[in-house]
Amino acid sequence: MPSALDVSQPFIHAEARAAGLSDRALRGPSFRKVFPNVYISSAIPDTLVVTCRAALRILPSDAVFSHHTAAKLWGGAVPDDPNVHVAFNRAVSCALPGIKVHRFNDEFAKDVRRHGLPVTSPEQTVLHLARPLDLVELTACADQLVRRRVTTQTDLLTATDRYPGQGRRLARQAALLCRDRVDSSTETRMRLLMVLAGLPEPEVNHALRRPDGTVRYRLDLSFPDLRIAIEYDGRWHEDPEQKLLDEARRADLVRRGWTVIVLRAEDLFETPGATVATLHAQLTSHGLPVPSVLDDSWRRHFPWRGLVA
Known part of the structure; x- marks a missing residue:
């Protein structure tokens, strides 16, 4: 196998063919399809970070991971969700299974990364989650983000004061209720x-x-x-x-x-x-x-x- 193709990282079909890998090989036990047209070595664990890296191979370059996905990347506790959530400041059409696209008018914090991935800030993540989650779920997420020292209650409250979008009131309630040192x-x-x-x-x-x-x-x-x-x-x-x-x-x-x-x-x-x-x-x-x-x-x-x- 040519060394030019690093199969430990997500790669697309065209790269596989250029490296001499056949479709039969890609369907075999040595590889795993992460998304349509995106593959990786089956020896690589199936983690959220790997899935997100695979998603970036087929998403526009300005994609930012958000909502449940961002919360998990930051270490927050959220209900299970099968999708990778990505956000844009513009209209983007995406019909790929397993990827859910969101559009927001508020600007994303610049150059925020987690595990090398573009991601909404912890504060913005809580604000975005105020729409799909209820008060208890949102507070549980905020508790874990504060416990992991990626944000503070003060920062969350400040973010809610500045936020113009929907969910502001619920996000503020959750921020007021969140506490430090909550284990679960x-x-x-x-x-x-x-x-x-x-x-x-x-x-x-x-x-x-x-x-x-x-x-x-x-x-x-x-x-x-x-x-x-x-x-x-x-x-x-x-x-x-x-x-x-x-x-x-x-x-x-x-x-x-x-x-x-x-x-x-x-x-x-x-x-x-x-x-x-x-x-x-x-x-x-x-x-x-x-x-x-x-x-x-x-x-x-x-x-x-x-x-x-």
């Missing part, structure tokens, strides 16, 4: 379920330290003054070894005077109403000032099948 989108959901219900907002990832200053535990959500911890057990907590570690950790917290409230997937995704009621009762019993009548705003973002508060 599930932690965002737990916190926003409480906030949107009118419950006091818990602290994110509070650190309990040993006498020498090192961190003994980090709590997902907590009210440190009242020693109330709220934690989420995802699927990986079902592992027997992890269960033993969780039980030992929580028993130690209880010995230290903490109340530990454990939430699981069904509490957030199936019966959030019952979860709100439980949290309301727990916080009330510990003397935390809570409203007697809760806000119903949470219902728009959390489907439920159980009793509500």
Whole structure:
């Protein structure tokens, strides 16, 4: 195979033929078609960065990755989407499967790149996502972008003040609700379920330290003054070894005077109403000032099948 063709990078059909590769070879196990007319060695992992590089081989030179694609490249948490999203400041027609084109009148930040790819800035990405995402999804994305230090809450708020397009109000709400040190989108959901219900907002990832200053535990959500911890057990907590570690950790917290409230997937995704009621009762019993009548705003973002508060 001629060395002029680097098959570890996306290449187009004409380049393959010029390098002496037949159509039969391209259809064989040595290569993978990324998009129509774009191929790469099958030894190269199928990653978002590789897919984006392949898309650039068939898109106009002024394409900028945006929306879900930009969010993932920056490290944000967004719902799964099968398309590569690209944006332009002009009308561009693209009927390629797997590529979704957007047009915006606002200018893109100049020379912004992530993994060597042209991409909308983190702030502009959040603004663009305010149309397809809801408040909880958008805040979860903003939380992760702030956690990864690619933007700040201040920068997000400044961007919303300057933005003339649709979605500005929702983007500002998400920016106001985003917090630093949020480990996962599930932690965002737990916190926003409480906030949107009118419950006091818990602290994110509070650190309990040993006498020498090192961190003994980090709590997902907590009210440190009242020693109330709220934690989420995802699927990986079902592992027997992890269960033993969780039980030992929580028993130690209880010995230290903490109340530990454990939430699981069904509490957030199936019966959030019952979860709100439980949290309301727990916080009330510990003397935390809570409203007697809760806000119903949470219902728009959390489907439920159980009793509500």
